[in-house]
Amino acid sequence: MKISVIVFPGSNCDRDVSVSLKKFSNKDPFMVWHKETSLPDSDLIVLPGGFSYGDYLRCGSMAANSPIMKEVKKSSKNGSAVLGICNGFQILTESGLLPGTLIRNKGLSFLCKNTPLRVENNNSIFTKNYKDKDIINIPIAHNEGNYFASENVIKEIEDKNLVAFRYCNHNGDIDIANNPNGSLNNIAGIINENGNVLGMMPHPERATDKIAGLSDGEKFFTSIIESLK
Amino acid sequence: MKSLVKIMPKKGVLDPQGKAIENSLKQLGFSQIKEVTQGKIIEIEIDSDNENDAREILEKVSNKLLANLVIEDYEITFPKED
Numbered sequence: 107m108k109i110s111v112i113v114f115p116g117s118n119c120d121r122d123v124s125v126s127l128k129k130f131s132n133k134d135p136f137m138v139w140h141k142e143t144s145l146p147d148s149d150l151i152v153l154p155g156g157f158s159y160g161d162y163l164r165c166g167s168m169a170a171n172s173p174i175m176k177e178v179k180k181s182s183k184n185g186s187a188v189l190g191i192c193n194g195f196q197i198l199t200e201s202g203l204l205p206g207t208l209i210r211n212k213g214l215s216f217l218c219k220n221t222p223l224r225v226e227n228n229n230s231i232f233t234k235n236y237k238d239k240d241i242i243n244i245p246i247a248h249n250e251g252n253y254f255a256s257e258n259v260i261k262e263i264e265d266k267n268l269v270a271f272r273y274c275n276h277n278g279d280i281d282i283a284n285n286p287n288g289s290l291n292n293i294a295g296i297i298n299e300n301g302n303v304l305g306m307m308p309h310p311e312r313a314t315d316k317i318a319g320l321s322d323g324e325k326f327f328t329s330i331i332e333s334l335k
Numbered sequence: 336m337k338s339l340v341k342i343m344p345k346k347g348v349l350d351p352q353g354k355a356i357e358n359s360l361k362q363l364g365f366s367q368i369k370e371v372t373q374g375k376i377i378e379i380e381i382d383s384d385n386e387n388d389a390r391e392i393l394e395k396v397s398n399k400l401l402a403n404l405v406i407e408d409y410e411i412t413f414p415k416e417d
Contacts (some may be wrong), residue, residue: 164403171400200403202387207405252349252404288349 107334108318109135110148112178114169119155119311126311127152130327138174140334145177149334150187153178153194155247155309165250166196175201187231187334188303192248195295202304204298205263206255211248212288218247220320221286223271223294223308224278230297231333232304233270235325241278242322244271244308245284246294251307253289253296257315260290270304271295338381340394340401341410343374348406377401397404 109127113120124135127150136146140158146149159168169175175197182188182203190198198204211217220243225236236242255263263269271294275284285292287307295306310323337417346348377396379396383389395409402409 163400167400199405207403209349210351210404212349212351214355254348256405294395 107131107133107150107331108146108148109133109150109152110138110146110222111135111152111154112138112140112174113154114140114156114158114172114193116158116160117154117156117193117228119193119309121239122152123191123311126314126323126327127315127331130324131219131331140169140172140174143173143177145174145181148181148186149177150189150330151181152256153188153190154196154252155192155194158193161250164200164323166193166198166200169193169197170200170202178228179203182303183297185300185302186192188331189232189330190305191305191309191311192251192307195307197248198303198305203303204296206253206296208248208250209252209254210250211252211286216247216249217251217286219245219286221246221294221308222276222278222307224274224280225270226272227267229267229295230270230304232297232326232330235329241260241274241276242325243313243320244310244323245311245312245320246308248287248307251287251289253293253307255290263293263296264291266299268297268299269293269295271306271308274330336381336383336389337414337416338379338389338399339412339414340377340379340393341374341412342377342397342402342407343372343409345406345408362392374407389413 137141313320353373
């Protein structure tokens with residue numbers, strides 16, 4: 107399995123995610139600089155978290171227009187899996203690979219904490235090793251994670267079952283009290299219609315080692331790697 | 336020629352900065368302030384002597400990069416040079 111991690115100026119989770127990917131795939135991912143105009147043949151492309159271009163203009167907006175993104179779009183059309191975590195999710199919405207956008211957290215504060223998520227769709231290559239409605243603990247760390255889209259787009263996402271994860275409490279209750287950032291319908295992550303692109307604000311790569319506290323992200327990475335073998 | 340692209344949050348989209356400014360102004364005692372919205376203005380010097388041609392290019396760059404039409408609207412103007 108071949109994996110590429112795209113590195114933008116200001117990415118800061120590129121190393122963490124490559125450690126997690128290597129742990130479960132036993133292979134070093136290619137680290138691809140954003141200025142490259144060609145992409146190594148990849149089954150999975152990862153857009154990591156961080157603050158690409160210092161979040162200038164809008165989070166992810168400059169990165170979405172980086173030279174390498176043309177290739178990422180091309181590969182995703184040809185069926186490669188694309189995963190965007192945190193800033194990577196923002197880049198995916200800004201580049202049109204996923205609908206909607208991520209705006210400032212409702213409470214205006216940067217949020218950095220472990221958050222329970224409910225698995226809403228375990229039929230995807232990214233989530234198949236979870237059970238439906240599993241409650242998992244994954245850290246969030248963002249200032250602009252408030253998922254927003256027009257009513258029509260939200261309806262389409264819900265009707266087509268494209269929500270991968272929702273914020274909840276430890277019992278799996280999904281309501282305003284357990285919505286850390288104001289995201290519509292408590293959306294923490296979505297999948298595209300083809301099922302090969304996923305964006306999420308929480309950081310599964312920070313939950314892949316019990317020594318570091320959390321391991322609920324392990325099934326996320328094993329899902330992808332087993333699916334794409 | 337000089338151009339301005341004004342980008343404002345769409346009505347109904349969360350605008351925490353505008354709200355914070357509004358609350359600050361009210362706290363300062365300006366009770367007449369009813370509503371504040373914050374957007375941004377981008378000043379662009381463009382190589383064109385024709386407003387129509389310039390506008391066409393500026394619309395393209397606004398759609399492609401400057402504004403996110405999910406949450407923002409934009410307006411292009413050409414201020415008179417001093």
